[in-house]
Amino acid sequence: MTSIEITGPADAPTVVVLGGISSSRHVTATATNPSPGWWNGFVGPRKPIDTLQFRVVSMDYLGGNGDDALSTHHQASALLDALDESGIEQLHAVVGASYGGMVALSLAELNPTRVERLIVIGAAHQSTPTATAHRSLQRRVVELGFRVGLESEALAIARGMAMTTYSTSHELEGRFDSDDPLEREREIERFLALAGAQFVSRCSPGRFLALSRSLDRHCVNPAAVTCRTLLIGVIEDYLVPPSQLRELAANISGPCELALVSSSHGHDAFLEDQSLIAPIVQRALLSRVRAAA
Numbered sequence: 001m002t003s004i005e006i007t008g009p010a011d012a013p014t015v016v017v018l019g020g021i022s023s024s025r026h027v028t029a030t031a032t033n034p035s036p037g038w039w040n041g042f043v044g045p046r047k048p049i050d051t052l053q054f055r056v057v058s059m060d061y062l063g064g065n066g067d068d069a070l071s072t073h074h075q076a077s078a079l080l081d082a083l084d085e086s087g088i089e090q091l092h093a094v095v096g097a098s099y100g101g102m103v104a105l106s107l108a109e110l111n112p113t114r115v116e117r118l119i120v121i122g123a124a125h126q127s128t129p130t131a132t133a134h135r136s137l138q139r140r141v142v143e144l145g146f147r148v149g150l151e152s153e154a155l156a157i158a159r160g161m162a163m164t165t166y167s168t169s170h171e172l173e174g175r176f177d178s179d180d181p182l183e184r185e186r187e188i189e190r191f192l193a194l195a196g197a198q199f200v201s202r203c204s205p206g207r208f209l210a211l212s213r214s215l216d217r218h219c220v221n222p223a224a225v226t227c228r229t230l231l232i233g234v235i236e237d238y239l240v241p242p243s244q245l246r247e248l249a250a251n252i253s254g255p256c257e258l259a260l261v262s263s264s265h266g267h268d269a270f271l272e273d274q275s276l277i278a279p280i281v282q283r284a285l286l287s288r289v290r291a292a293a
Contacts (some may be wrong), residue, residue: 002078003060005030006086008051013092015054015285016079016115017043018100019270021211022203022293023182027058041274048278049095049285057088061099063210069213072099076107090114093285094234097121097270099211102218109224118229119284121277122237123272125220125251131239132216134165139212142205145160151205156196163195163269167272168236171264229256232277236266 005025017027019038028037028044028051043049043056059079063070083091094115096104101123108118127135138158145154164172176189178184203211229252235247242260249258259280263269270277 002062002075002082004057004082004086005059006055006057006078007031008053010055010057012053012055014090014224015049015056015092016083016094016096016104017049017056017058018094018096018103019058020098020100021061021208021215022199023058023061023100024202025058025060027056031083036214038181039271042270042278048274048282054092054285055088057083057086061103061211063207063214064204065206065210067210068213070210072102072106072214072218072220073110075103075214076110079103079107080111080249091116093094093117093119095119095281095285096122096123098123098267099215102215102220105220105225106124107220108227108229109220112224112226115227118225118227118282119232120229121232121281122240122267124240124248125222126218127216128241128244131165134161134239135212135216139209142209145205152200155203155205155208156193156200159196159199160192163192165238166266166268167236168264170236171266174264185279221223222248223253225252226254228254230280231256231258233258233260234266234269235262236264237269239267 003025007030021023023038026033026037029035029040045052049056059082061075062078091114094104094107102122104118105125108115111238137160141158142151142154147150176184176187178187231245231249232240233240235242245258251255261276263273263276265272
């Protein structure tokens, strides 16, 4: 069974929070684990997802054994089992960003009566061919690394490749604005090397391959999603373009709202431009609280 972490009042509405493939069950600092979580600026007391008002649950994704057959439906099923084990029946909302948004959609397909509302950020019902093409090359780099005994170094390179798809050319131009081409090249290399090293420290090469494949094999039937759904997209998102979100919104069976915002951080806006996303998420969560009061 997957590991989950729960924080917030036991009698409060439950909100599941799910992030990208590098996230974990530790979404925010808690009394038992005061270290910052992966979304510490967004989840916590008096933060956009307020742990004084909501009981927040997050999970560790499956994939530790590098399972080639892993899917987002497996993640959703494992989460439901963990919720059952913890005695949590009804979910006020599932807030999922990137890979977590895919898992949220899979959960809604598997058990449509379990969740009141989905809030999906930067994710859709399937991967685009463009996103799959990029991830396919990243996997080939890691697979080559396994063949020559340099899998960790290969994973660091693959993560650097991925970083170039998470942001936008405008953001990268602003970040690396040196007039000296040689210095600019060095700055970019240092940035990508650091991002790669940080990722390697928390994700094994085998786990990356399993999660990357599950991203590309993700497939949800939008008509099976019947709960109230809010899709949040970034106009500049290279991996999940607005056209795909419009298609998804048009085919979801339940009430669906699409909110598009503009951010130079592209796909990573949920991490790097949190103030832009926060008001949209807060309104969606609190409107349900007031309606139920």
